Amino acid sequence: MRKPFIAGNWKMHNGIRETKEFFARFLGMYLDSSEVDVAIAPVFTAIEAAKNACKGRRVYIGAQNMHMEDKGAFTGEIAPGMLKELDVDFVILGHSERRHIFGETNNTIALKLKKAVLEGLLPIFCVGETLQERENEKTETILREQLDTAFNNLDAKEVSRVIVAYEPVWAIGTGETATPRIAGDAHIFIRNRIKELYNAVAAEDMRILYGGSVKPANARELLSVPDIDGALIGGASLQPDSFAEIIKISLEG
Numbered sequence: 001m002r003k004p005f006i007a008g009n010w011k012m013h014n015g016i017r018e019t020k021e022f023f024a025r026f027l028g029m030y031l032d033s034s035e036v037d038v039a040i041a042p043v044f045t046a047i048e049a050a051k052n053a054c055k056g057r058r059v060y061i062g063a064q065n066m067h068m069e070d071k072g073a074f075t076g077e078i079a080p081g082m083l084k085e086l087d088v089d090f091v092i093l094g095h096s097e098r099r100h101i102f103g104e105t106n107n108t109i110a111l112k113l114k115k116a117v118l119e120g121l122l123p124i125f126c127v128g129e130t131l132q133e134r135e136n137e138k139t140e141t142i143l144r145e146q147l148d149t150a151f152n153n154l155d156a157k158e159v160s161r162v163i164v165a166y167e168p169v170w171a172i173g174t175g176e177t178a179t180p181r182i183a184g185d186a187h188i189f190i191r192n193r194i195k196e197l198y199n200a201v202a203a204e205d206m207r208i209l210y211g212g213s214v215k216p217a218n219a220r221e222l223l224s225v226p227d228i229d230g231a232l233i234g235g236a237s238l239q240p241d242s243f244a245e246i247i248k249i250s251l252e253g
């Protein structure tokens, strides 16, 4: 059985003060449960405040990106070791905003993924097609390229330390959610590809999250799809009550 993983990606929202305010409210509503993994990725500058707020509670705190080198002349970047100093639990890699706004390629993301695994940082590795790619029936080709390039350098043991997030680009921040059928089909495709690249156990164990306009109103139907193992949530993770509600829904199944 795969334990649900419910993660908030705060993107460029919530500084230190707002992070403290969020957790003051959220931790009052959220009852720690060993049946679900709950995670938040704040901006870099608020990670420490989030870690402090969640001391002794079952909430993982992570980063939204990292560089693959240990140090060097990479203005504006952050190294894995620097994140580890903050004791982060996971790192989001290959988010579509990193790919499309900041030009990250499948190859760079593959290097970051390998580095995160070697450093013991749990990666949430994002894949997903654009609207145009879906309309041109390229969804599976795109997902295969993203998965194959990223996993090219990982063995079966390493891949067991990765979480995949399927985030169709057309559903991110648009209010348009993939139907459970569309999301479920993509998740099955991803799981089958992992089976082809590795083995049945790796595929069966892999947690695959859905992301793209997840909110309390649609979380139940999405999370009840057998191959959807959790959610990566943008907008709805900024409100303590809606994030707590989605966590509650994930425990129903």
Ligand code: 13P
Binding pocket: 009, 095, 167, 171, 172, 173, 174, 175, 211, 212, 213, 214, 232, 233, 234, 235, 236
């Ligand atoms: P929204 O939930 O705001 O659509 O964002 C999804 C996302 O990109 C999470 O990483």
